[in-house]
Amino acid sequence: MKKNLIAGQWLDGVDASENRNPANISEVIGHYARASAEQVDVAATAARVALPGWANASPQVRSDLLEAVAQQLLARKDEIGTLLALEEGKTLAEAIGETVRAAQIFRFFAGEAIRVAGDAIASVRPDVDVDVMREPVGVVGLITPWNFPIAIPAWKIAPALAYGNTVLFKPADLTPASAHVLSEIIYDAGCPAGVFNLVMGQGSVVGNAISTHPQVDAISFTGSVPVGRGLAVTAAQHMKKVQLEMGGKNPMVVLDDADLDIAVPAVLNGAFFSTGQRCTASSRIIVQAGIHDAFVDRLSSEMKTLKVGNPLDTSVQIGPVVSEKQLLSNLDYVAIAGAEGAEVIGGERLNRETEGYFQAPAMFVNATNEMRSSREEIFGPCASIIKVADFDEALSVANDTEFGLSSGICTSSLKYARAFKHKSQAGMVMVNLPTAGVDYHVPFGGRKGSSHGSREQGRYAVEFYTAVKTAYSFAG
Numbered sequence: 171m172k173k174n175l176i177a178g179q180w181l182d183g184v185d186a187s188e189n190r191n192p193a194n195i196s197e198v199i200g201h202y203a204r205a206s207a208e209q210v211d212v213a214a215t216a217a218r219v220a221l222p223g224w225a226n227a228s229p230q231v232r233s234d235l236l237e238a239v240a241q242q243l244l245a246r247k248d249e250i251g252t253l254l255a256l257e258e259g260k261t262l263a264e265a266i267g268e269t270v271r272a273a274q275i276f277r278f279f280a281g282e283a284i285r286v287a288g289d290a291i292a293s294v295r296p297d298v299d300v301d302v303m304r305e306p307v308g309v310v311g312l313i314t315p316w317n318f319p320i321a322i323p324a325w326k327i328a329p330a331l332a333y334g335n336t337v338l339f340k341p342a343d344l345t346p347a348s349a350h351v352l353s354e355i356i357y358d359a360g361c362p363a364g365v366f367n368l369v370m371g372q373g374s375v376v377g378n379a380i381s382t383h384p385q386v387d388a389i390s391f392t393g394s395v396p397v398g399r400g401l402a403v404t405a406a407q408h409m410k411k412v413q414l415e416m417g418g419k420n421p422m423v424v425l426d427d428a429d430l431d432i433a434v435p436a437v438l439n440g441a442f443f444s445t446g447q448r449c450t451a452s453s454r455i456i457v458q459a460g461i462h463d464a465f466v467d468r469l470s471s472e473m474k475t476l477k478v479g480n481p482l483d484t485s486v487q488i489g490p491v492v493s494e495k496q497l498l499s500n501l502d503y504v505a506i507a508g509a510e511g512a513e514v515i516g517g518e519r520l521n522r523e524t525e526g527y528f529q530a531p532a533m534f535v536n537a538t539n540e541m542r543s544s545r546e547e548i549f550g551p552c553a554s555i556i557k558v559a560d561f562d563e564a565l566s567v568a569n570d571t572e573f574g575l576s577s578g579i580c581t582s583s584l585k586y587a588r589a590f591k592h593k594s595q596a597g598m599v600m601v602n603l604p605t606a607g608v609d610y611h612v613p614f615g616g617r618k619g620s621s622h623g624s625r626e627q628g629r630y631a632v633e634f635y636t637a638v639k640t641a642y643s644f645a646g
């Protein structure tokens with residue numbers, strides 16, 4: 171049984187989750203303690219008690235801790251990547267890559283910890299100095315999803331600790347193993363008791379207890395739109411700072427002048443890699459009429475060659491869907507797209523040597539942007555192909571969505587690339603690149619229904635994880 175870390179102690183929970191391999195559902199990866207609301211209370215109190223010590227610790231101490239975590243993640247990337255692939259189902263290469271990305275994030279924020287800066291601004295009054303300073307927000311609750319079970323925790327925990335906050339971390343109940351290893355590494359690196367608390371368990375119990383706890387000052391969440399919206403309301407009721415990263419229905423535009431050698435791999439990657447389980451996945455492929463048929467032919471023939479199977483087999487390109495619930499939901503959307511009049515290519519459940527949640531990638535050709543399958547986030551390896559007449563229609567369809575996380579365009583025209591970068595209503599815009607797969611050191615986030623609050627990652631994370639104080643002093 172893997173335990174929670176509360177107030178510096180590894181503690182049992184009230185019950186436990188059973189973590190199973192989605193590529194081989196008879197294989198149990200481990201049992202993970204689920205905390206109670208009372209244990210969340212103990213963790214929150216410990217985080218509050220630990221806050222002054224950590225907030226006032228030398229930035230070098232915080233930096234050294236984060237660097238030690240980065241080094242351990244790098245040293246153990248193959249072992250952790252294997253565990254991650256086993257519990258979440260992404261391929262070994264993707265899982266090791268995600269572990270390295272987590273290490274790079276910790277290393278980046280090890281640097282940021284010693285670069286916290288303010289402003290000295292001239293006062294409008296004589297002999298008065300004005301200093302704008304950044305202080306920790308306080309106790310932060312970090313609630314993360316299953317699809318990036320080590321990178322998303324890393325991009326919340328590392329800035330939280332770098333800027334002097336104390337942490338309550340709740341990973342997804344479905345994928346606690348990578349989060350648990352990361353927590354052990356943070357503990358072993360010498361993090362003081364109460365500064366970092368791991369509280370595993372279900373969202374309805376542990377997540378709810380964190381988001382309503384009076385000692386928690388701020389909540390950073392990544393996950394679904396309904397839960398995110400609920401957290402925004404709860405945060406407002408409790409006057410907590412909140413940051414939400416939610417869904418996407420990300421468009422990839424392919425213009426007549428696109429290079430198919432760039433566009434097809436970009437769409438294969440953006441739509442189907444990581445089994446389509448990325449909030450940045452390309453799920454609406456908006457293709458200009460002149461290139462449409464050639465693009466669809468080539469995409470469908472290359473899609474059919476993608477090898478779906480056990481993520482530990484290094485020749486496999488697409489691992490299983492994460493859970494039975496998610497697979498059934500994906501299969502429903504495949505049926506919906508067909509019933510709505512799209513021509514469905516692929517998308518069926520697949521049998522492999524072991525019993526798992528395997529699904530063939532799917533294209534919904536001749537889709538329209540009005541179809542449910544083009545409007546709702548599926549979160550599986552499924553992409554609608556929508557034909558348009560010209561750039562203006564492509565842009566209008568791309569922006570016609572409640573979401574606004576990432577978007578992309580494949581074109582050889584500087585004019586259209588530039589126009590798309592400026593007019594796309596998304597937080598992240600890609601030119602001749604997949605909509606998914608972002609750098610770790612630049613801002614991450616979206617607009618409209620995709621995100622709420624300030625940006626994550628890179629130097630922009632300082633906005634969420636610090637509070638600004640303006641200090642006036644009279645020296646006359």
Ligand SMILES: NC(=O)C1=CN([C@@H]2O[C@H](COP(=O)(O)OP(=O)(O)OC[C@H]3O[C@@H](n4cnc5c(N)ncnc54)[C@H](OP(=O)(O)O)[C@@H]3O)[C@@H](O)[C@H]2O)C=CC1
Pocket residue numbers: 313314315316317340341342343344371372373374376377378381392393394395397398400401415416417418448449496547548549
């Ligand atoms: N934008 C993104 O990056 C992601 C989007 N999604 C979208 O969400 C859908 C469902 O995925 P899922 O993981 O179930 O997403 P959820 O939003 O349900 O879960 C995300 C996190 O929030 C927790 N949570 C759930 N309910 C509450 C609550 N009431 N209060 C506080 N925390 C809560 C979850 O806990 P628990 O683990 O117990 O459920 C998990 O840790 C996907 O199909 C996809 O559309 C999913 C993952 C990432």
Ligand SMILES: O=C(O)CCC(=O)C(=O)O
Pocket residue numbers: 317318322392447448449450451605606607608
């Ligand atoms: O595309 C990426 O690299 C990140 C995607 C992501 O953060 C997510 O799906 O939650």
